[in-house]
Amino acid sequence: MSDDLQRHYRDILLGLGEDPEREGLRDTPLRAAKAMRYLCHGYEQSLEEIINGALFASDNDEMVTVKDIELYSLCEHHLLPFIGKAHVAYIPTGKVLGLSKVARIVDMFARRLQIQETLTRQIAEAVQRVTDAAGVAVVIEAQHMCMMMRGVEKQNSVMNTSVMLGAFRESQNTRHEFLKLIKRSN
Template sequence: MNQQLPDHYRDILLGVGEDPDREGLLDTPKRAAKAMQYLCNGYQKSLEEVVNGALFASDNDEMVIVKDVELYSLCEHHLLPFIGKAHVAYIPTGKVLGLSKVARIVDMYARRLQIQENLTRQIAEAVQQVTSAAGVAVVIEAKHMCMMMRGVEKQNSVMTTSVMLGAFRESYNTRHEFLQLIGRSNQ
């Protein structure tokens, strides 16, 4: 671990009026640094490493959906968590992606300092790049601690973002089917 990060956490403790030498805080700078490195480990991963060749030939050309993929990220504006779930769909064109790889792609981008809007697009574009799908759709629903713990303190607010590529953008019926299957369509 880079020693600068624990030193910075020690400075933060001093800055908020704490004594980093008191018993309960003695190892906090190291623990906080280790936690931050874990929470931001997406920077150390590449799409190629995450997918690891897990593309498989398939005649399926119907929608594939992975629902309710839990995600944990940090808001790049306040360094506070946002927690939610992603729904990812694609329409294969000869190859399908290993199921766990969808969740790993979500994690790789979520484990970076983010805003939800960008996270949604990054996941969609990564799935599109890897699969060459006829279309990709991603919807993320998340609660943001920066809105719940500070500022307006709205405890029940949920932010929803979506990115629709290819067939999901071009076809109302395809988009509607996806939204209906993930329980987001009221029509």
Template structure:
């Protein structure tokens, strides 16, 4: 875990807390473990996730997986954004195992991100994995950096989309 717990200890001191008080003694280790989990997408690859789960299919109609929940951290403030991804693709002889689509969303969401790039990364990965005639990804998310700080707009939702091919 390198010195990630030590850095969290410094953050606690930096905001005026006492990292030695009872409730915070184990916080640096817990926070470091949580951050490693939340950024676990850096340790995954598209090949590892797909793992050969492409299946022959005569279907050439759009396949849509909606409402895939996602949790990510914005790269600007390291605060969460939470929402749903909707992924669609037009197969060309092969379909991707259903769970793999959600795993691809998670792989990219579990990295420090901006929503616009996350949307593109998912679309390009689905395209690469399937060779689809077309791919569409739409993400709708609420950003804690908009809700908890700065402009403090509680009901704002950001929508992004990427369309590739047909």
């Protein structure tokens, strides 16, 4: 663990007017540095490492959808969390991706300082790159602490982003099928 990160958290406490030596804060710089390293461990991962050969031959050419993949990320503007769900679909062309790998791709990009718009595109492009799918669709719905805890303080706001590639972009029917599959049933 880098002593620099720990030292910076100590400086933040001092900058806030706190005493980093008081009982409740004595180990906070170390804990905060460890937490930040964990929350940003996506920087230490690569797509190749995540996939690890989990592409399988398949004659399936119908939509594969994984919905409600929970995600936790940090807004690059305020370093505050945003929390939500990703819905990912692709249309295979000869190979399918191991199911857990879709969630791992989401996590790898979410565990970096991020904005939701970029996160959505990174996931879609990564799935496209590894599967060579006929199309990829990603929708993310998330709540942002930077909007809830500060600024306008809107507690019930949800941001939705989508990226449609290939068949999902070209075919309104394909796009509608995906959106219908991920729609909430209330």
